[in-house]
Amino acid sequence: MADPTVLLVDDEAAARRGMLRTLDGESYVLKEASSGEEALSIIENENIDVALLDVNMPGMSGIELLGRLTKLDRAPLVVMVTAYGSESVAVQAWKSGAYDYITKPYDPEELRLTVRRALEKRKLETRVEQLEQVVSEKEGHGMLIGESQSMRKLYSLIERIAPTDVTVLIRGESGTGKELVSRAIHNLSQRQAKPFVSMNCAALLETLVEAELFGHEKGSFTGALSRRDGKFKQADGGTIFLDEIGDMSAQSQAKLLRVLEERSFVRVGGNEDIHVDVRVVSATNQDLQRHIADGTFREDLYFRLKVVELNLPPLRDRLGDIPLLVSHFLKRYNTLHRREIGGVGEKAMDALLAHYWPGNVRELRNVIESAVVLSDGPTIDLEHLPPEFRPEPVSISGSAPSREIPSMDDDRPFQEVKKEFVEAFERDFLTKKLEENDWNVSRTAELLGMHRQSLQQKLKELGIERSK
Ligand SMILES: Nc1ncnc2c1ncn2[C@@H]1O[C@H](COP(=O)(O)OP(=O)(O)OP(=O)(O)O)[C@@H](O)[C@H]1O
Numbered sequence: 001m002a003d004p005t006v007l008l009v010d011d012e013a014a015a016r017r018g019m020l021r022t023l024d025g026e027s028y029v030l031k032e033a034s035s036g037e038e039a040l041s042i043i044e045n046e047n048i049d050v051a052l053l054d055v056n057m058p059g060m061s062g063i064e065l066l067g068r069l070t071k072l073d074r075a076p077l078v079v080m081v082t083a084y085g086s087e088s089v090a091v092q093a094w095k096s097g098a099y100d101y102i103t104k105p106y107d108p109e110e111l112r113l114t115v116r117r118a119l120e121k122r123k124l125e126t127r128v129e130q131l132e133q134v135v136s137e138k139e140g141h142g143m144l145i146g147e148s149q150s151m152r153k154l155y156s157l158i159e160r161i162a163p164t165d166v167t168v169l170i171r172g173e174s175g176t177g178k179e180l181v182s183r184a185i186h187n188l189s190q191r192q193a194k195p196f197v198s199m200n201c202a203a204l205l206e207t208l209v210e211a212e213l214f215g216h217e218k219g220s221f222t223g224a225l226s227r228r229d230g231k232f233k234q235a236d237g238g239t240i241f242l243d244e245i246g247d248m249s250a251q252s253q254a255k256l257l258r259v260l261e262e263r264s265f266v267r268v269g270g271n272e273d274i275h276v277d278v279r280v281v282s283a284t285n286q287d288l289q290r291h292i293a294d295g296t297f298r299e300d301l302y303f304r305l306k307v308v309e310l311n312l313p314p315l316r317d318r319l320g321d322i323p324l325l326v327s328h329f330l331k332r333y334n335t336l337h338r339r340e341i342g343g344v345g346e347k348a349m350d351a352l353l354a355h356y357w358p359g360n361v362r363e364l365r366n367v368i369e370s371a372v373v374l375s376d377g378p379t380i381d382l383e384h385l386p387p388e389f390r391p392e393p394v395s396i397s398g399s400a401p402s403r404e405i406p407s408m409d410d411d412r413p414f415q416e417v418k419k420e421f422v423e424a425f426e427r428d429f430l431t432k433k434l435e436e437n438d439w440n441v442s443r444t445a446e447l448l449g450m451h452r453q454s455l456q457q458k459l460k461e462l463g464i465e466r467s468k
């Protein structure tokens, strides 16, 4: 394994130098970043094991950066470096997912120890992940958890299409398991011993698309220092996974379409025709039909990609799978964080079952991990869940409880009866939708295709509010 890497993030050069000196001679690679933005770009592109973050930086602060990092799938462990006397910030950081914190001015030995401990932990994490990877590679779709009707249907579809070479488009909201399903398809196919190459289409730089897809000859453009194979060549014999296909630019779409149609290409700057045998699986959380309608996604490419389409159900449509997923993640994070949490209390489970889960399984995974860290008892209880899971008493004030709906026999003027009827409907309907969405106005508005401001206005007019 490559040497572990530690990233020092501080806007002050002198502070970085101090840490460099303190950590010099330890057996890991040290890197520096002078702003939150720079750190984020390094972390997204390289494998950083531990990051030391200064809290106060102009631009993106350490806390903000921490927030961004917790959304990544493979974020480094974070040690916050806070000024003496701001321990409350440190505790806040710890609750937001930081691994540890130290206060400035720090004791050199403490800094060395903290980093060593973090790296130990990271090693363990990596080992668990590798083990899971090995297990899941053996088990095909066994790595997918869920016994609901919709998941069973998905498994049988996967088993049916995996052994064929058919092109598959996977659709589903963020965090529903699209990448996991694409790996399952590969693992259950005859191509499983060959490479599975994944490419994030949203992150492709316009100028490098061709080189990335097809490779390039030495010297074909500035920076092309040697000849390189593109993703399609790397995946020869195996599967290429084109992720976030809905975010691809028009130009990249045209280039991709060409290789899908011809199954052959030339390297940038070359003239030798390269033929490859690659199975294409792609994924998106975007509404491609809408993109096709407004002209931002090519319909011909869409038809190439969606020979078979798999739709992954959002977690809120398979709430019955939550207990299974919870025990799966509990097991995983108990090992990782050396805990022995036995289960989830009744109230906490009710709260998990009542949640809307916009981030789907990934969100559930993160909630369980943070709860495992925060719980010191034998179970996970309500107070270990993020604040939005702790219900506040709900009551509707204003002219509700919903006034009688006027009956057909009402003899008052039509306009008057109609107004009452419509208002009663609006009040009941909006209240129900808000309740379903934990009274999150923005989310409810989006779901209903309304502007947030107009929903808010409506709520005011109808006297709907959630009382604290
Ligand atoms: N059915 C499932 N069983 C177990 N783990 C799952 C399942 N679905 C998703 N996960 C886990 O949830 C996380 C997110 O899954 P994945 O990366 O496959 O989602 P995605 O659909 O590709 O999301 P995005 O659109 O945001 O890229 C991963 O850690 C994955 O292992």
Ligand SMILES: [Mg+2]
Pocket: 178, 179, 243
């Ligand atoms: Mg994904």
